[in-house]
Amino acid sequence: MSEFERPIRLGMVGGGNDAFIGAVHRIAARIDGQFDLVAGALSSTPEKAQASGKALGLAPDRTYDDFKAMAIREARLKEGIEAVAIVTPNHVHMAAAREFLKRGIHVICDKPLTSTLADARKMAQAVEKSDALFVLTHNYTGYPLIRQARDMVVNGDLGDIRVVQVEYPQDWLTEAQPEDNKQASWRTDPARSGVGGSTGDIGTHAFNLACFVTGLTPESLCADLQSFVDGRQVDDNAHVMLRFAEGARGMLWCSQVAPGNENALRLRVYGSKSGIEWGQENPNVMRYTPFGEPTRLLTRAGAGAAGQPDHLTRTPGGHPEGYLEGFANIYLEAAECIRAGRTGQQSSKHVALPGLEEGMAGMRFIDACVRSSARNSAWVSLK
Structure with a gap:
């Protein structure tokens, strides 16, 4: 070898x-x-x-x-x-x-x-x-249909982006958790998780996904954060309104106290020409609706899969892929970049790895949410 x-x-x-x-x-x-x-x-x-x-x-x-x-x-x-x-x-x-x-x-x-x-x-x-x-590892950026959605925005299929709706509800922290629940204990401890609870744990995923697909620049936000469970020191629910520099408007909801939701990350983007809708719990299907026309169902590796890089899908259409494969695609593209670096070459143009820039954007998002909520949901800058 x-x-x-x-x-x-x-x-x-x-x-x-x-x-x-x-x-x-x-x-x-x-x-x-x-x-x-x-x-x-x-x-x-x-x-x-x-x-x-x-x-x-x-x-x-x-x-x-x-x-x-x-x-x-x-x-x-x-x-x-x-x-x-x-x-x-x-x-x-x-x-x-x-x-x-x-x-x-x-x-x-x-x-x-x-x-x-x-x-x-x-x-x-x-x-x-x-x-x-x-x-x-913002792993949801590795899903093939998310890459296709991003390409559709770049290609102008949606027209000018006007409205972005993104949500990530869970229910596993609806009640106080015992101390021996390792996953809950550090996520609800501000010394280890940071000041953002649901905003840091899953809100950053929703925020990153909205920005990754649309390419929009978040400019300011207003946030209403709650800690519904008695004694909890970090937020477990957040409602956030977003303004983008390009003129679009957005809404983000993240919650870990929403009974009936496991990992219900969902993204909807509406432009002047069409709209798209995608959900993480059924990631192999995306709804695409040109204005005035019937809704079309785009599937991973199926008809209409233009824009889905071949290297990001491993099984034929109709065979489900999801969470682990999305993570694997981050590792696959990281490997490509490492190997390219060995020989001084450029990685291929389809690589879209999240890195420092996306990480800093996520931290500014958490910080702005906390500042806004502390000021009775005032609008604050993300810069």
Whole structure:
């Protein structure tokens, strides 16, 4: 196998035993055979880090008790990691990413960028000083129909964009959760999640998706944030109105206290010529309605699939693809960029990886929502 063809050596920070998103990243990285997990600092607890490394088949000397030790040693090894996936709670993102970036190791980081805007600015400095690639895993941008929707906007199929409606309701935090619920405990702790609760956890996904598909520039917003569950220190529901520099208007709703909703991310975009509607829970179908004409159903890899890059779909039309494949497409394009960098080439034009810019936009969104809500939902700038 040539240097270009061999799997990229991958490390992971976080994602140990019982961690949900770490397993998702590992599956996504393996789907196309582009990455080989060879090292990890999988938990802040040494005993759990070692047990997690053993469970994943990592060599004992490549299983680390902390990410700094991992970054230092792996950078010195001849066959050390080339990229690292950071899948920790938000407050660890900046410190971990900085250790790897300054040693030239590519970073694939879970969203949001960090837990605070101040840390996000430090992260930005680290990214700008490094020659390494920085990728933020806004995985919904990897869905083939989302890429097609983006192309339709660029091609003018929708005309001038006027209205953007995006929502992401869940129900899993409708009641207070026990302390031993790891996924809930850190997400509802402002010291680890940041000041934004639902806005940071899922609102950033909705905000990113709206901007990714439409290409619009968010200019200002007004937000009404709630913490409905007694004692909760972060928001669990948010209603946000958006103004875009191009003249379009938008509305965003995110909630983790909406019974009957699991992961109901939904996007609707209306222009002067037509409208589109897409939902994450049935991601292989998109409604497209030219004004005055019957609604058309566009399907992944089906008739009318123009604009869906072939490399982002793996099964024939009618066979469902979804969450894991969307994540895998982020890893696939990250691999393409890493491989292109080895030879000084440009990655192909279809690559649309979210990175620092999208991460900073998400952090400004959270910060603006909190500021607006604290001022009785006043309009605030996103700049």
